[in-house]
Amino acid sequence: MHSWNDQAPIYQQLADRLAAQLLDGDPPEGEALPSVRTLASRYLINPLTVSRALQALVDDGLLESRRGLGMYVRDGARIRLLRSEREQFLEDEWPRLREKLRRLGLGPKDLTWEDA
Numbered sequence: 001m002h003s004w005n006d007q008a009p010i011y012q013q014l015a016d017r018l019a020a021q022l023l024d025g026d027p028p029e030g031e032a033l034p035s036v037r038t039l040a041s042r043y044l045i046n047p048l049t050v051s052r053a054l055q056a057l058v059d060d061g062l063l064e065s066r067r068g069l070g071m072y073v074r075d076g077a078r079i080r081l082l083r084s085e086r087e088q089f090l091e092d093e094w095p096r097l098r099e100k101l102r103r104l105g106l107g108p109k110d111l112t113w114e115d116a
Helices: 010-023 034-044 046-059 078-103
Strands: 065-066 070-073
Touching: 010 046, 034 046, 034 065, 046 065, 046 070
Parallel strands: none
Antiparallel strands: 065 070
């Protein structure tokens, strides 16, 4: 079951989830996304909300609409998304995270990159 929060519109939350899947290579570039009806059923939301989320991804240059065929992942979408996500992390999230680590007295030796 997928849950939604009040922090952002549902269409934006869905667009973010779909973008995360694209970042993971699902579906691969050049491949089709599931239909609007399939996504609406999967996420238990209105098809118009799904359409709005997909349009946001089209506007971001990640998807393309092929008339009568559906939505397809554009070539270069993953690398474009990866660059954007890295930039956002380094500009927005990393400074806050670094400050929290400093406040907690945590340094590089306290952190591991491997799963515990």
